Amino acid sequence: MEIISKLSxxxxxxxxEEKTYIEVPFAVEGQIERIEVEYTYERSDGTAVIDxxxxxxxxxVGWSGGARNSFFVGLDKATPGYLAxxxxxxxxxxxxxxxxxxxxxxxxxxxxxxxxNHPRWMKGDLHMHGVHSDGSYSIADAIQSGKDRGLEFMAxxxxxxxxxxxxxxAADDQLVLIPGVELTSxxxxxxxxxxxxxxxxxxxLTPEHATTTLQRAVDKGxxxxxxxxxxxxxxxxxxxxVPYDAIEVWNGPWRPLNEAAVRWWQEQLVSGRKLxxxxxxxxxxxxxxxxxxxxxxxxxxxxxxxxxxxRAIRQGRVVLSFNTDETFIDLSIxxxxxxxxxxxxxxxxxxxxxKINGAAGDKVQLWSDRGLEQEWIVANEGIYSxxxxxDRLFYRMESSRHLTDxxxxxxxxxxxxxxxxxxTVGASV
Numbered sequence: 001m002e003i004i005s006k007l008s009x010x011x012x013x014x015x016x017e018e019k020t021y022i023e024v025p026f027a028v029e030g031q032i033e034r035i036e037v038e039y040t041y042e043r044s045d046g047t048a049v050i051d052x053x054x055x056x057x058x059x060x061v062g063w064s065g066g067a068r069n070s071f072f073v074g075l076d077k078a079t080p081g082y083l084a085x086x087x088x089x090x091x092x093x094x095x096x097x098x099x100x101x102x103x104x105x106x107x108x109x110x111x112x113x114x115x116x117n118h119p120r121w122m123k124g125d126l127h128m129h130g131v132h133s134d135g136s137y138s139i140a141d142a143i144q145s146g147k148d149r150g151l152e153f154m155a156x157x158x159x160x161x162x163x164x165x166x167x168x169x170a171a172d173d174q175l176v177l178i179p180g181v182e183l184t185s186x187x188x189x190x191x192x193x194x195x196x197x198x199x200x201x202x203x204x205l206t207p208e209h210a211t212t213t214l215q216r217a218v219d220k221g222x223x224x225x226x227x228x229x230x231x232x233x234x235x236x237x238x239x240x241x242v243p244y245d246a247i248e249v250w251n252g253p254w255r256p257l258n259e260a261a262v263r264w265w266q267e268q269l270v271s272g273r274k275l276x277x278x279x280x281x282x283x284x285x286x287x288x289x290x291x292x293x294x295x296x297x298x299x300x301x302x303x304x305x306x307x308x309x310x311r312a313i314r315q316g317r318v319v320l321s322f323n324t325d326e327t328f329i330d331l332s333i334x335x336x337x338x339x340x341x342x343x344x345x346x347x348x349x350x351x352x353x354x355k356i357n358g359a360a361g362d363k364v365q366l367w368s369d370r371g372l373e374q375e376w377i378v379a380n381e382g383i384y385s386x387x388x389x390x391d392r393l394f395y396r397m398e399s400s401r402h403l404t405d406x407x408x409x410x411x412x413x414x415x416x417x418x419x420x421x422x423x424t425v426g427a428s429v
Contacts, residue, residue, distance in 0.1 A: 001118060002115065002118055002120070003115070003116040003118050004113050004114065004115055004116070005113070005114040005116070006111070006112065006113055006114075007026055007111075007112040007114070008109070008110070008111055008112075009024050009026060009094065009109075009110040009111075009112065010107060010108070010109055010110070011024050011096060011107070011108045011110070012105060012106075012107050012108075013050065013096065013098050013101050013105060013106045013107075013108060014101070014105045015101045015102065015103050015104070015105055017098045017101060018098050018099075018100060018101040019098065019099070020098050021095060021096070021097055021098075022095070022096040022097075022098060023055065023093040023094075023095060023096075024093060024094040024095075024096060024110060025091050025092070025093050026091070026092055026093070026094065026112060027090075027091060027092075028087060028088070028089050028090060028091075028092050028114060029089055030089065030116055031116060031117040031303075032087045032089075032114050032115065032116055032117070033074055033075050033087065033115055033116065033117050033303040033304055033305065034072055034073070034074040034075075034077075034087075034113075034114075034115040034304065035054070035072060035073050035074075035087060035092070035112065035113070035114055035115075036070070036071075036072040036112065036113040036114075036115070037052070037054060037070060037071055037072065037094060037110065037111075037112055038069055038070035038110075038111050039052055039069065039070075039094070039108055039109060039110045039111070040069070040108075040109045041106050041107060041108045041109065042106060042107065045102070047100060047102040048100060048101060048102055048106045049066050049099040049100040050066070050096055050097065050098060050099065050101075050106065050108055051063070051064070051065045051066050051095075051096065051097030051099055052064050052065075052066075052068070052071075052094065052095065052096060052097070053065075053094075053095035053097070054071070054073065054082065054092070054093070054094060054095060055092065055093040055095055056087075056088065056090075056092055057088055057090040057091055057092065058088070060095065061073055061082055061083045061085075062078070062079070062081050062082030062083060063081065063095070064079075064081055065097070066099065067081075068081075072173075073085075073087070074087075074171075074304055074305070075087065075303055075304060075305035075307070075308075076171055076176045076177070076304065076305040076306050076307075077171055077172060077173055077174065077175070077176060077304055078171045078173060079173050080170075080173060083171070084171035094110050094112075096108060117302050117303045117308075118302065118303075119300055119301070119302050120300070120301065121298050121299070121300050121319070121328075121330075122152040122153055122176075122298065122299050122300075122301050122304070122309065123150070123151055123152055123153075123293070123296045123297070123298050123299075123321075123324060124146075124151050124152055124153030124154055124155070124176075124178075124293075124296070124297055124299065124309070125146065125151055125153075125154050125155065125280060125281050125283070125292050125293050125296070125297065126155045126157070126178075126180075126191065126193065126225070126248075126278055126279070126280040126297050127155065127157050127182070127191060127227065127248065127251070127279075127280020127281060127282050127283075128142060128154065128155070128156065128157060128280070128281060128282065128283045128284075128292060129157065129158050129159065129182075129282070129283065129284045130142050130156070130158060130164060130284075132156075132158040132161050132163050132164035132167070133158035133159035133160070133161055133164075133182075134159060134284060135158070135283070135284035135285055136284065136285035136286070137283070137284075137285065139156070139164060139167045139168055142154065142156070142292065143168075143172060143175060143177070145291075145292045146175055146292050146293070147174050147175065149291065149292050149293040149324050150293070150324045150325065151175065151292060151293050151296070151324065152174075152175060152176065152304070153175060153176040153177070153178060153299075153306070153309055154175055154176075154177060154178065154292070155178040155179075155180040155191070155193050155280075156168060156177070156178070156179060156180055157180040157181060157182040157191050157193070157280075158181065158182065159181075159182050159184040160181065160182070160183065160184050160199065160202040161181060162179075162181055162196060162197040162198075162199070164179075165179035165180070165181075165196045165197070166196070176304055176305060176306055176309060177306070178193055178194060178306045178309065178310070179193075179194065179195060179196045179306075180192060180193040180194070180198075181197075181198060181199045182227065183199055183202050183204065183213070183214075184202060185202055185203065185204040185205060186205065187204060187205055187206075187210075187236075187237045187238050188204075188210075188226070188227075188229070188234065188235060188236035188237050188238050189226075189227040189228065189234055189236070190214065190224055190225060190226050190227055190236075190244065191224070191225045191227055191248070191280070192214075192217045192222040192223070192224055193222060193223040193224075193225070193310060194221060194222050194223050194306060194307075194310045195217070195220050195221055195222045198217040198220050198221075198222035199213070199217060200213075200216065201213060204238065206238070207238045207239040207241070207242065210238040210239075210242045211241075211242045211243065214242050214243045214244060215243045218243050218245075223245045223246065223310045223313060223314060224243060224244040224245050224246070225244060225245060225246040225247065225248050225278055226240075226242075226244050226246075226247050226248065227248045227251065227280070227282075228248055228251040228257055228261070228282070229247065229248070229261055229264070230257050230260035230261050230264065231251070231257045232257065245276060245313070245314055246275070246276040246277065246278045246313060246314075247261065247264075247265055247275060247276070247277055247278070248261070248278055248279060248280055249261040249262050249265050249277040249278070249279065249320075249414070250262075250277075250278075250279030250280075250295045250320050250411070250414065251279065251280060251282050252280075252281055252282045252283075252289075252290050252294065252295075253289045253290060253294065253410075254322060254410035254411050258411070259411075262277075262398075262411075262414065265277050266367065269369065269393070269394055269396075269417060270369045270393070272393060274316065274417075274419060276313060276314065276315075276316045276318060276339075276416060277318065277320070277414065277416055278297055278313060278318055278320070279295040279296075279297050279320040280295075280297065281293060281294050281295065293323065293324040294322065294323055294324075295320050295321060295322050295323070296320070296321045296322075296323060296324045296326075297318060297320055298318065298319040298320070298321065298328065299312045299313055299317060299318055300312055300317035300318075300337065300338065300339070301317075312339075315339045315340075316338065316339030316340075316416045316417070317337065317338055317339035317340075317416070318338070318339065318415075318416045319338060319413065319414070319415045319416065320413065320414045320415075321412065321413045322401075322410060322411065322412050322413070325358070326358055326412060326413070327356070327357070327358050327359040327362055327399050327401070327412040327413040328356075328357045328358060328359075328413060329354065329355065329356050329357075329359070329364070329397045329399060329413050329415050330354075330355040330415075331352065331353070331354055331355075331395065331396075331397060331415055331418050332352075332353045332355075332418070333350055333351070333352050333353070333388055333395075333418055333420075334350065336418055337418065338415050338416050338417070338418060339416050339417075339418075340418060340419070341418075341419040341420070341421050342388075342418055342419070342420055342421070343421050343423055344388065344390045344420055344421070344422055344423060345390075345422075345423045346390045346391075346422055346423070349387065349388075350387070350388035350390070351385045351386065351387060351388060352366075352385065352386045352387075352388050352395055352418070353383060353384075353385050354366070354383065354384040354385070354386070354397060355382075355383050356378060356381050356382060356383075356384065356399075357381050358381060359378045359381055359399055359412065359413065360378055360379065360380060360381060361377065361378065361401065362377070362378050362399040362400060362401050362412050362413075363375065363376070363377055363378075363399060363400045363401070364376055364377075364378050364397065364398070364399045365397065365398045365399070365400075366386065366395060366396075366397060367395070367396050367397070367398060368389075368392045368393070368394060368395050368396075369392055369393040369394060370392065373386075373395075374386065378399070388420070390420065390422055391422070392420050393419065393420060394417035394418060394419045394420060395417060395418050395420070396414075396415050396416060396417040396418070397413070397414070397415045398411060398413065398414050398415075399411070399412045399413040399414075400412055
C-alpha cells in the first residue's frame with residue numbers, strides 16, 4: 001500500500017524581494033522514492049511571475065522557471081528538467097524565483113507529497129532490440145511503445161552493444177529505463193541487465209570463456225539471465241554451470257521452446273534449486289504477435305527504481321503474463337509471497353492463498369515438487385485457498401487459455417514459487 005506524507009507550505013513574497021531567489025525548506029525523513037511538488041499564486045492581473053525549482057541537501061536538482069505548475073523527482077523517474085536519483089534524508093528546499101512581484105506582494109502556496117518506499121507489482125519488459133543492433137525501433141519509439149502498452153519499466157538489450165544505454169541516460173517521467181545488453185554468441189545468448197557497459201567481449205565459444213565473461217559482468221553488478229535456452233535456432237550450448245541469476249523461460253509469443261524451458265525449470269526446482277524464471281518479448285520491430293510487454297514481466301519491487309526492480313528479480317518476486325492487461329496470479333502463505341520462503345511448523349496448519357485476476361475461462365494449475373497438485377477452470381476471478389502440505393519444497397501456479405481463432409493453447413500466466421522450509425526442532429517461527 002502506498003504511503004504518502006503531505007506537506008503544505010506558504011511563503012509571502014514582498015515586492016522588495018523581486019529578482020531574488022528564495023529557499024523554502026522542508027524535511028525529508030526515511031526512505032523516500034518520490035517527491036511531488038505543485039504550487040499556485042495569484043496571477044489574475046498578469047503582474048506576478050514566480051519561478052520554481054528544487055534543491056536537495058547537496059545541490060539543485062531541477063528548475064522549471066515559470067513553465068510548470070507541478071513536477072516530481074524520483075529514484076529513476078523525473079519530470080523533464082529534473083534529475084532522478086537517490087533521495088537522501090535531510091533538509092530540502094523548494095526554490096522560488098521572484099521574477100516579478102506586484103507592489104502589494106504575492107503569496108505562494110506549495111503542496112508537497114513525499115511517497116515512501118513500498119512494495120507494489122510493476123509490469124515491464126526485460127528483452128528488446130532496436131536500431132542499435134538489428135531492430136527498427138529508435139529509443140524514443142520503443143519508450144513510446146512501452147507507454148502505449150501500459151508498461152512501467154523497460155530493459156534495452158541490443159545485441160553485443162552498449163550504445164543504446166548511452167542514449168537513455170536522461171530519466172523518463174513514466175518509465176524506469178534499465179540499461180542492458182544481450183551477449184549474442186554462436187553458442188547462446190544471455191542478457192546482462194542494470195549496468196551501462198557490462199560486456200567487454202561477446203566472442204564466447206566455450207563454457208570456460210562463458211564463465212569468465214559472465215563473472216566479470218556479475219562483478220560489475222549486472223543481473224545475468226540465460227535467454228531462450230531451448231530455442232532450436234540459437235540454444236544455450238555453454239552449460240548451466242556458468243554464473244547467472246535467472247532463466248528466460250518465456251520468450252516472445254508462447255511456443256514449444258518456452259514449454260521446453262518451463263519443463264527444464266520445473267526439474268531444477270524439484271531438485272531443490274531456487275532458480276528465478278523471467279520473460280521477455282524479444283521485440284525487434286512492429287509485428288502483430290511480437291510486441292513490447294508480450295509477455296509482461298511483473299516484478300514486486302519496493303520502489304520505482306532499476307535497483308529495486310533488479311533486486312526483486314534476484315529474489316524471485318516475478319510473475320509472467322502473456323499480455324499487459326491479461327491474467328495475473330499472486331500467491332501467499334501468511335506473510336510470504338512469490339519468491340519468498342515460508343517457514344512452517346509441521347505441527348501447525350497453513351493456507352496457500354491464490355489471488356486470480358482477469359482469468360475467466362482459463363485453466364489454472366497448482367504445481368509443487370510433487371508435480372501437478374490441483375487443476376480447475378476459472379469461472380470468475382477471485383481468491384482461492386488450499387491447505388499447505390508442509391513436506392513440499394515449493395508451490396507455484398500456471399494458467400493456460402485456448403485461443404479459438406488460432407486453434408492454439410497458450411500459457412496465460414506463470415508464477416515463480418513460494419518455497420517451503422520446515423521449522424527445525426528447537427527453533428521458533
